[in-house]
Amino acid sequence: MNSQRRTWIKRGLAALGAAAFATALALPQQTMAADLQKVRVSIIPINDVTPLFAAMKQGYFAEEGLEIDTTPSAGGATGIPGLIAGSFDIVYGNVVSMLLAAQQGIDIRVAAPGTKIDTPEFDMSAMVVRADSGIKTGRDLEGKSVGVNTRNNVIWLYARAWIKATGGDPDRVTYREVPHPQMEDALRQKQVDAGYMVIPYVAIATQKPEFQAIAHPYSKVQLGVDVGQYLTTAKFLSDKPETVTKFVRALRRGIEWYNANRGTDDLLKIVSGFTRLDVEVLRKVKMSPAPLKVDPPQIETTMKLMIEHRLLRGPIDVKPLIAAQAL
Amino acid sequence: MSNAANDSLTGNALRPHAATAWGRLAARMQATPRLSGFVLVAALLCLWEASARLGWVNSQNWPPVSLVLVAVAQGIASGELASLLLSTLRRMASGYVLGCGIGVALGLLLGTNRWLRYVLKPIIEVIRPIPAPAIVPPLILFLGVDDALKIFVVSLACFFPAFLNTLAGVETIDDVLLQTARTFRVGARRTLFQVVFPATLPMIAAGLRVATGIALVVTVISEMIAGSSGIGYYIIQMQYAMKPEAMYAAVLLLAVTGYLVNRVFLVVEQRFIPWLGK
Numbered sequence: 001m002n003s004q005r006r007t008w009i010k011r012g013l014a015a016l017g018a019a020a021f022a023t024a025l026a027l028p029q030q031t032m033a034a035d036l037q038k039v040r041v042s043i044i045p046i047n048d049v050t051p052l053f054a055a056m057k058q059g060y061f062a063e064e065g066l067e068i069d070t071t072p073s074a075g076g077a078t079g080i081p082g083l084i085a086g087s088f089d090i091v092y093g094n095v096v097s098m099l100l101a102a103q104q105g106i107d108i109r110v111a112a113p114g115t116k117i118d119t120p121e122f123d124m125s126a127m128v129v130r131a132d133s134g135i136k137t138g139r140d141l142e143g144k145s146v147g148v149n150t151r152n153n154v155i156w157l158y159a160r161a162w163i164k165a166t167g168g169d170p171d172r173v174t175y176r177e178v179p180h181p182q183m184e185d186a187l188r189q190k191q192v193d194a195g196y197m198v199i200p201y202v203a204i205a206t207q208k209p210e211f212q213a214i215a216h217p218y219s220k221v222q223l224g225v226d227v228g229q230y231l232t233t234a235k236f237l238s239d240k241p242e243t244v245t246k247f248v249r250a251l252r253r254g255i256e257w258y259n260a261n262r263g264t265d266d267l268l269k270i271v272s273g274f275t276r277l278d279v280e281v282l283r284k285v286k287m288s289p290a291p292l293k294v295d296p297p298q299i300e301t302t303m304k305l306m307i308e309h310r311l312l313r314g315p316i317d318v319k320p321l322i323a324a325q326a327l
Numbered sequence: 328m329s330n331a332a333n334d335s336l337t338g339n340a341l342r343p344h345a346a347t348a349w350g351r352l353a354a355r356m357q358a359t360p361r362l363s364g365f366v367l368v369a370a371l372l373c374l375w376e377a378s379a380r381l382g383w384v385n386s387q388n389w390p391p392v393s394l395v396l397v398a399v400a401q402g403i404a405s406g407e408l409a410s411l412l413l414s415t416l417r418r419m420a421s422g423y424v425l426g427c428g429i430g431v432a433l434g435l436l437l438g439t440n441r442w443l444r445y446v447l448k449p450i451i452e453v454i455r456p457i458p459a460p461a462i463v464p465p466l467i468l469f470l471g472v473d474d475a476l477k478i479f480v481v482s483l484a485c486f487f488p489a490f491l492n493t494l495a496g497v498e499t500i501d502d503v504l505l506q507t508a509r510t511f512r513v514g515a516r517r518t519l520f521q522v523v524f525p526a527t528l529p530m531i532a533a534g535l536r537v538a539t540g541i542a543l544v545v546t547v548i549s550e551m552i553a554g555s556s557g558i559g560y561y562i563i564q565m566q567y568a569m570k571p572e573a574m575y576a577a578v579l580l581l582a583v584t585g586y587l588v589n590r591v592f593l594v595v596e597q598r599f600i601p602w603l604g605k
Contacts, residue, residue: 045567071472072555072564078472081464082553087471181566185386204387204569276568 036067039247041230042079042091045072045275047199048115048228049092051290053270054261055254064246072274080108080231089236090247094228095302096154102316107234110322112248113255113291114228116298117218122288125198126213127162128205130187135194136214138168147178147192152311154227157302159196160309162217170309187211200277203284222305226291226298229326237323248325255290262287294326390572398576408558408580415557416584418474419546422481426542427489427535429482434493435527439519451490459484459545463552472553477546484545485538492534496527528600536592543585 039061043049052068055061061068071088073079079091080101090111101108117123127146129135135144141163148156160170178186183195184205196217197205205211218225230251237244261267268282275282299318306312355362372392378384379391402408433451437444459480470476504526508518550559558577565574 045564072560073472073553078464078467078553081467082472085468085471087467087473179566181569182388185388188385200569276564276570278569281569 035065036062037065037243038067038069039090039243040069040071040088042082042088043070043072043274044079044092047271047275047285047287048290049274050267050271050287051254051258052092052230052251053254053274054258054267055250057270058254058257060250060253060257061247064250066243066246066250070274080106083108083231083233089243090230090232092228093231094154095226095299096157096306096311098229098231098321099299099303099306099312099316100152101231102321103312108321109232109234109237110229110294110299110326111232111237111244112230112251112326113226113294114230115288116224116226116291116295117288118224118291119288120216120219120223122286123216123219124202124286124288125196125216125218126202126206127159127194127215127217128183128187128197128202128211128213129194130190131210131212133193138163138166138170138173140168141194142168142172144193145174145176145191147176147183147186147195149178149180149183149196149198151175151177155196155198157305157309157311158217158221158225161221161305162215165221166215184211199285200281203286204281207284222298222301224295224298225302226295229294232323241325244323244325252292255292259289262289294322296322296327387569388566388571390575392575394572395575395579398570398572399579402573402576402580408561408577411556411558411561411577412580412584415546415550415559418477418550418557419481419542421474422478422546423485423538423542425478426482426485427538430486430489430534430538431493431531434490434531435497435519435524438494438497438527439515439523451487454483455487460548460552463549467553473556476553477549477557480549481542481545484541488534488537488541489531490534492530492537493527496530497523499530500526525602529602532596532600536589536596539588539592540585543581543588547581 041052043052052070056068056070071082073082079088079093080097082088083091084106092114098108098110135141146159146163148159150156156175159175160173163170163173176186176192178192178195180198180201183192183197183201186192187195187205188210194214202213206213218227230247232244258267265279267287268279271277271282272279296318299322303312303316303318307315352366375392379389399408433447437447462483463476463480466476466480470479500523504522505518508522513522546557547559547562550557551563554560555564558581562574562577565571565577
């Protein structure tokens with residue numbers, strides 16, 4: 001009995017050691033691309049990155065000798081940290097995150113254009129309230145609460161700016177963090193009095209008579225706002241400038257294809273593929289045209305807004321942050 | 328006493344005048360206590376179904392459980408859920424083995440070496456209260472967003488129950504065992520592996536079992552925060568894709584997995600540590 005027990009213990013310990021060793025071996029496995037150069041891109045699974053997927057599908061990146069490896073980040077929170085850690089070469093991010101990173105001394109660079117709101121018609125994201133609430137302006141929201149996906153970020157900033165622009169004091173409004181998909185429930189259950197909703201959720205909610213879009217803060221506060229960009233590090237830009245050039249060139253072809261095919265079934269299928277949203281839901285969404293260039297003056301306007309709302313301590317020189325390829 | 332009560336109830340159920348449906352069910356539940364647990368689960372699932380069908384909960388994020396079960400079936404049929412679950416279990420197992428291995432080894436070492444205990448115990452106690460999900464974002468800077476990060480976080484979370492139980496097991500070991508070993512002039516290493524380790528195994532097993540539950544939870548949370556793989560990411564992805572049935576299908580699958588992992592652990596425990604005294 002005793003020797004049998006000892007054998008089991010020895011076997012157990014051996015198995016434990018072997019498993020630990022196997023795990024250690026399995027951890028970092030670098031895969032080598034055969035002939036295409038691999039570029040690791042972190043994305044947010046929203047319509048904004050459709051041109052990237054269109055360019056992949058049309059083979060524009062392969063023609064440049066690039067293979068794009070996308071990693072979705074549902075909340076978008078891990079993009080910039082992953083960029084700094086070296087998990088990604090390029091990340092899709094919003095202008096506020098980019099400027100916050102720059103303020104923290106991170107050598108971040110804008111590599112390519114992403115999303116821009118040039119016409120009020122295509123600004124679907126909206127401040128939504130219950131139809132019977134009587135709330136019309138930022139002034140009406142004083143002492144009430146507004147749902148935003150993340151505090152101290154782009155949605156929060158433009159919610160505050162809109163409240164101020166319509167006669168309210170943004171400091172007298174409570175901001176509650178509610179994930180985008182739950183905003184409608186939060187509004188209905190009166191956990192918030194207004195919610196800053198984005199596509200596709202805003203399209204679904206505002207079709208119901210119980211909800212009403214009262215304003216479109218992006219276009220109301222800053223028409224032309226350059227909301228999102230593809231970001232990289234100064235190091236990647238200086239080490240592999242030709243990779244960035246190829247990436248932007250292929251992406252621009254993807255943007256042109258996207259702009260020419262907005263609303264078509266081919267395009268909806270691409271969006272449905274990486275967002276997992278049903279095509280019927282996507283039909284309700286107006287897809288805004290994507291920009292071919294980054295717009296530095298708009299980024300400067302956003303920067304000033306961030307200083308006004310105490311997100312930035314002082315001005316940042318925006319021009320050096322933008323790679324020549326993005327212009 | 329309780330046996331007698333059980334017997335009399337089963338006897339009642341067999342009598343024709345008490346043979347209403349509810350009476351029979353109640354009696355069977357008394358006779359087989361495990362059944363009552365399943366009845367409660369079934370009742371709660373019915374409540375879920377009713378709350379969604381009858382509009383008690385007005386939300387597009389609250390699908391009836393029947394649709395969730397359909398989504399489970401579809402997910403399993405397409406193979407998607409199974410491959411997601413396997414990738415999650417692989418990460419969980421790697422982190423579990425690493426964390427528990429180091430935890431048990433350090434527990435044995437610190438338990439038998441006072442000097443090591445004085446040096447290492449404070450730092451371990453300082454790290455212990457930090458919730459594993461809280462350190463994921465800063466860890467991304469060092470470990471990236473892929474498997475290395477998740478396996479590290481899981482192993483860290485599993486380390487503590489394994490380590491603390493092992494240490495407590497060594498500290499409360501029957502002194503007679505150690506004195507006997509000393510009387511027979513058994514060497515330090517042999518004492519550790521043939522006296523201390525087997526005597527501590529029941530405590531270690533308890534620690535390892537606590538760690539299994541923690542491992543699954545932490546794996547899923549780390550997948551939710553970083554990267555794009557496994558069942559944790561799938562839950563978030565389906566939430567954002569407005570497919571709550573698919574989201575709850577994954578949640579249900581996790582519940583069943585957690586239950587099964589625990590059952591498997593109990594079986595393994597009884598097979599390998601028969602002196603656990605159950």
